[in-house]
Amino acid sequence: MESKRLSKLPEKVIIPLKQHKGTPCVPLVKKGDKVIIGQKIGDCKDDNDSSVHSSVCGEVQSIEMAPHPDGNKVLSVIIKTNDSTETVQFSPKKNPSQQELIEIIKNSGIVEHYGVPTQSVLKPAGKKIDIVLINATSSEWVGGKFSTPEEYGMQMIDALKLLMKAAGASKGAIVLRSDDAESISAFERVKFEGKQLQVSPLIGNRKIGYYFKDQNSDIVVVSQKRIYGKSILNFFTYNVTGRKVPPGCVPADVGVAICSVKSAKAVYDAVNEGKPYYETVISLEGLANCPSQVLVRIGTPFKDVIEACGGYPAESGKLIANGMRTGVAQYTDEVPVTKTTTRISFQKPEDVQRDEAIACTHCAMCVDACPVELIPSRLAVLSDQGRFDECRKMHIDNCIECGECAVICPSKIHILQLIRYAKNAIEKAYEDLPQKESSNLKLGCACGGE
Amino acid sequence: MSETSLFTIFMEGVFIKNFLLIQFLGLCSFVGVTKDVKSAAGMSGAVVFVMTMASTASYLLYTYILVPLKMEFLSLISFIVVIAALVQLVEFVVRKNVPALYRSLGIYLPLITTNCAVLGAVLLNVRSDYGFAQSVTFGIAAGIGYTIVMLMMSAIRERSTLVSIPSSMRGLPQAFLLALMLSMAFVNYFWVIPI
Amino acid sequence: MNPTTLIIQSVALLGGLGIAIGTMLIIASRKFKVETNPLVDDILNVLPGANCGACGYAGCSDFAQRVVNENAPINGCPVGGFDVAKKIGGIMGQEVSEGEKEYPIVLCKGGINCINRFDYIGIEDCKAVMMLSDGEKGCNFGCMGRGTCVRACPFGAISIGEDKLPHINKNICTSCGLCISSCPNGILVFAKESEKVHVKCRSHDKGKDVKAVCTVGCIACKICEKNCPVQAIKVTDFLAEIDQNKCTACGICVEKCPQHTIDLRGVAV
Amino acid sequence: MNPLSEFIRGVTRDNPIFGLVLGLCPTLAVTTSVENAIGMSAGTAFVLFFSNLFISLLRKQIPSTVRLPIFIIIIATFVSIVDMIMEAYSPSMYAALGVFIPLIVVNCIIIGRAEAYANRNGPFYSVIDALGISTGFLLVLMLIGGIREILGTGQIVTFGHTLISLPVNPSVTTMILPPGAFLTIGILMAVINYQKEKKRMRGE
């Protein structure tokens, strides 16, 4: 599947200086400055931040607080565009060393879809990564810039090699979704080290380690059931590698780095073409005349994307960034596409579900649906009553925010929202209280406390 | 002396003559200390302990002092004094020697002096002409019956904090309606089963 | 049996029992003495000591400990009633302060007068709305009327009225301040009973922006500042502020305000 | 403090069952009939009267460290007296009330009033208080007993006289069994709570 570049150049782009988790970048430009494509306009303060580049040529109109698709306002550079296609000098680098690779990633401003800059995923301070996973399950087959499936497969594997090199990891895997026939076929056509690649399913105890041995290879392609979720990483790590990440830890603590297809592709481009991360592929849904995927410059307001794709099908409705399951509904279409945007969806008013929540009937459907063995209904009630301490005792931190509970709830309770509310309150109240509970007896994880 | 078998006395004490739901003994603690499972368990532990001790002590007092001296009419006053002293003594000893136990159980001890369950068990023992083993068995059984109901009730009330209850039902009315249901279950289930 | 013998015997028996038990207990209490917080003992002495459990705690000593260590309510003993509560208050130094009583007031008149930027589906809570966006009202400083304060109030003193603004029932309010700390926008503040005039807006937006979203917000027109006979009002950062020390509650600003933002307490506007 | 208001307070605000929530065990256990309710409250009233009187008389002499044992002894004495008198002069009532007559000794009403009132007030007011509380107790017991008896048997029979007899005999056996006691008191308390709530809503 091929995705087109957005036909129309937006009048202005809004480039948020914070497109990752962490502190906002320091703007390098000021009002009235001329910028060109690929020019660095925001510099990161330290290794855990990610720099920002201009995606258009034009003039900086202002630097002010502007809406962000995550729901709040952040400091953004607003650039009035002109038609010039002038770019900075791209300098590809052949065969970079590990250190150089990290530098390239950092300077190109590559960010994972969950918001962590790629370089700090690959090389976290004080932790050793020994396996790199490319997660192709939660974001779609972002085939935008790949003209053929073979190209996709080859590039992904090359990108994985680069990532492994950058992380100093010995093993790597690409995790596909088992119902995504297109991607699977794309990989099954690829030959790797002289062998035909096999997409191996992860079932039961056959975790990824089994396939490393079975296929006698350091790089494997596996497939698994689709899982959603905002803080999915720990669960994903367990599902793929069988390594348990203790509560309060990140996959890096057990030596796992997780990258998305998009960032892998961006790393590939940054190394092979020298291009910084200034445009991204997003998929669209529910618009009047809607191609499934478009290539969009970062900073393009949603309004322009939607207008270019035929406009709204209805007068009002729900505009959602990043998918129906975990995405954020937008109250304005003036928000820009950012590095972490994967999808823009629109729901007509008649599709918007407005069921009134009634009391929990303890039907336990959410308990059955929860992939991480929580009792969402009880968490929701506790959160509703403000009993956050008890939420914590019920392991609310384990929640991956997949939303299965809220989807299935017959009482139509906003379970996920309540859980996130509680998590938010707990985060505020317990900022200085690190989790001391470790469920992992074997790995002796430094942050856990065995 | 009554010739009822120990097993029958035990089953009766736990279920058929359940102190809380059927005999209405110890209701103050039943509505007061069942707000969470932990306190209920602590209270029940203390009751089982004191009930057993009190059954033993009062049996000895009654059979070896009051009856030979023909002073049965002093039984009530001496029982209550003995129970109070016993509770106090146990509290002192536990607090000094086993602080951990005191923290989990000791704070419930003073409540027991005025808990009619304990005095009730002692008086029922005397009235039923139970022998030594029977008295102690009845004491333990009554305590266990008390514990079972306290745990059930406190778990239900703990869960009830999660749901919405009409404001005028909150607190005691709800506790009594729960007791109604528990009592209906006990009365109907156990009064028919032959032992 | 001879009545005299009976009496002598029973007196001897109970007296003996009394001596035995009294001695035993006093010896035990000396031997097993454990130091406790004197405050707890003080409270224990004023408590009824019935250990009835009516307070919901495990007996009087538990209640006394909870009062000292865990801030249990000092009026928690239903047997002792008000007298005991007063005495415990004396011990704990929790006497209700003698100063003028302060009540929370709502510094926003928006409610239905303020436009909604979007349509919200979800849990009824201001903080939850804040998590999804900067709030649903057009004004970023205004009351969202989703009732976080209502639920924060343990006494049920707050209700959301027809105008989608919280209303505080002063008869029930205990000035605990929980609503004030719960409000994500800081709409609720304490005000003394004697402070009569308040600018019921917190918006620091420019007048034009305020007018676009709200019909009763402060537009920083400075009319009040000019008209105040005692110069108690000052507009800073696009918002009028009243110096309560100077204000004489003359009501001129209330009349002059074009947006009817300023309220004189006790006077319907 | 005037005697009448002290007396009325015992019936209304400090009502032992609905106000102070004390002495639940006898309330539930012996209210199978009005007759038993009267017997029980008479016994309790007797004990309460004398214990309040004596404790308030002796309150200056009682060392505070052992006041509880002394209270218990005083109360137990009067309970024993009631026990013996009832056994001798009213054997049928004694049989019906069973173990609950001696259990007056651990009834929180008595020890609670001893602590909260008699220990702080003079004999006159203590006696008034005792009378007020006993009246409150009697009324509540009669109410619960009346409801249970009339629903359970269809009539109220007190001391051999049939006071009320319903034309239709509902005989809801459950009402006389333990569950009936819980049901009655639960609903009564809910009604009282509801009234209080309504009052509070009206801003009183």
Add this chain to the structure above:
Amino acid sequence: MTFTISAPPHRKSRINFRYIMWSKILALLPVSLISIYFFGIPALSIILAGVLSAVATETAIQKIFNHKLTIKDGHAVLIGLMLSLIMPPEAPLWLPVVGSFFAIAIGKHAFGGIGSYVFNPVLAAWIFISSAWPRFMTPISIPHVGQLSDFLLENGAGLLVDVSPLALIGGVYLIYKKYVEWRVPLAFFITMVLFPQTLNVVFEAVGLISSGVLNPLKYMSLIFKFLEISPELPYSMIGTVFFGILFISTDNPTSPVTKKGRLVYGVICGLLVSIYGYFGNYVAGTFYGLFLANCLSSFIESNTLPASFGSEGKLGKFYRRFIEKFPSSVKREVLFDDQW
């Protein structure tokens, strides 16, 4: 352009409470119709009286206390229907009326309405009226189960619901569609089957021991006794019991929410019902046993809360310690796949 916002997820399942309630009512229709066919007008009038009284009570309560009317969600109808179905056909008409009133007023609304009650209103009402008026609530006949055809259509004995266990097949469909959950009924059913069989074997064994039999082969043959259908088994399969399994035990608010808890609850339901049924009768046993199980359900729930995801359970820890004592590389590889 105004947008709507809400927290994710933005697409939810269409099944709601009302839908589930009406499906339950639908699932109960066959048995209602069959009982009307067998018992005639009395059955019809009992069902009508029960349902109408339930709806009227709910409307009255919600009107008086200014609550939102929730008749449409079908819960009151369901309660009325379920209560009517467990009445004997000979019951006077005021009985279902009073029962439904008790179920809705005390059983449901006094505890806070949907989701808040801890005790199944239907059970509570049934037990209340049957202990208040035992002579009206005792069915004239108890279903006789002699042969297989009795299972299919026990034409007219016992309670309304006793007409045939087969008529309750709708409940199985509900479980299949996952409108109600499966753990409780399954555990319940298995316990119900195993209990009389096990008791059979135990009695036999006790008999053998007390008669001093030493031949081990005789004890071995007890295994076959287990497979032999005990005379009590058919009685534990009557309509009332199935009604309890499929409709009462699966009532959500009265069963634990944890996965483990639901299994335990099912087993306890089965045990309590079987014990009462074995020594008393299965009709009353179903209701009394389930009601007692309701009392326990909160306790079960609070003791089966799941541990933090990924942490090892007690069994797992034990297993691991056990395995580590006998280091066998092959075993380790299979057991702990993360060891690479």
Add this chain to the structure above:
Amino acid sequence: MTNGNRDFLIIVGKLVIISAVAAALLSITYIPTQAQLKENIAKAREEKLFEVMPQATNFEPVYGDKIINEDGDKEILYYLAKDESGNVIGYAFFKRQPGAQDIIEVAGGVTSDFSRITGMSVLSHSETPGMGAKIVEPAFKDQFKELSLNELKLSSSGGKVDSITGATISSQAVVDALSSKVESIKQLEGGR
């Protein structure tokens, strides 16, 4: 003497004084009530004896060996019921038996050939009203009139006594009391 020890003595002294006064008070009440109680019991027993054996005109107690009080009264095992001419027509007795709640004291009579129960009456009980308490009602009591000893069982175990609905324990207690006492009288009479 230290201050602490003095306090201690005062406290113990007060405790003792109070208990002594209490004991004195109690024994003063005890004496008259005990007398009344004895009278009551004697009266009640006599009434019951005539109720269970209406044919008899006087009852002669049979004393056991056990002395029950210091006045030298011996335990009364049972009564010989005599008619006007002084012939023994049967035996009447009392039996204490634990019921559902508390002890039930049952009065009963049996013919001299131990073939029939002449009647049953309940002296004291504290069973649940409405259920167990129905043992005092004629409907239950009359079942025992002229009841053959072989049929002295609950109907559920093959006898002729219909138990009270929901109060099997109380009914069983009454039946047990009668049958066990009759058995013991039989043995005692046989031994004489």
